[in-house]
């Protein structure tokens with residue numbers, strides 16, 4: 375077991391490196407860090423104050439894999455990151471054995487932390503799905519061919535209003551049009567679907583349809599919950615979000 379101090383030290387260094395990287399970008403410099411300078415900065419880890427981590431923009435919009443990578447993981451997984459033991463993005467040899475264990479295991483490892491990798495990579499506010507997407511982003515640039523997990527496999531029992539379910543499980547596709555999903559902002563795409571009536575549409579969603587997973591990917595949603603979520607979504611159609 376790693377000591378608590380060691381982990382928070384790693385976290386603090388991640389923040390320090392992240393801040394360094396940000397400063398380099400702000401100055402218009404290349405993201406390539408000056409290794410000596412970074413090393414000097416991460417040495418006195420104990421002196422670095424804990425800074426708040428970059429959190430999700432907006433209350434409930436979840437970050438893409440690329441966004442989380444660029445906000446947090448890049449500090450240690452960028453090609454020029456100063457930390458010696460991390461597998462760098464694009465380093466196929468370093469990633470091959472890790473990719474071999476599969477996305478689920480990698481996600482569990484990333485949540486728990488491993489050696490110099492702090493739990494959740496230091497992104498303490500990241501959800502499991504955000505982390506999994508960040509791993510997909512990193513691994514797929516390093517020889518993997520992982521599929522992005524779809525949102526909402528699990529929704530906490532306290533977070534089950536129609537709005538919360540839609541945010542967690544449905545808007546990932548229906549706000550962005552991902553996988554060809556009809557966007558909520560696209561009134562025309564919904565007029566014909568909605569005209570079938572709420573019960574008929576609910577039946578379609580329970581079964582799944584084309585690239586739309588059964589129950590929108592949330593296996594434990596009851597029919598009634600699903601119907602309420604769909605009603606909520608249909609109400610938002612054309613309202614501009």
Ligand code: HEC
Pocket residue numbers: 384385387388442443446447448449450451457459460461472480481483484488489490491492494495496497505508509
């Ligand atoms: C403080 C530096 C640091 C940060 C920040 C960081 N990592 Fe890591 N990560 C590491 C190190 C070091 C390892 C190698 C651990 C080992 O194998 O000893 C690693 C390994 C991993 C692995 C492979 C785990 C395995 O089974 O070998 C994954 C996946 C991963 N990181 C994902 C992430 C993601 C996603 C983020 C951002 C949310 C992130 N990391 C942020 C340092 C970091």
Ligand code: HEC
Pocket residue numbers: 524525539540543544545546547548552553554555556567574575576578579583584585586587589590591592600603604607
């Ligand atoms: C992985 C992306 C994805 C997720 C997640 C998703 N959808 Fe969909 N959804 C789609 C796609 C794609 C279609 C269009 C299917 C088609 O017409 O072939 C669709 C269609 C629909 C339709 C119209 C069905 C019809 O009769 O034409 C409704 C209603 C709907 N989704 C509701 C939901 C709800 C509610 C959730 C969350 C519980 C959800 N979706 C989650 C991709 C998704």
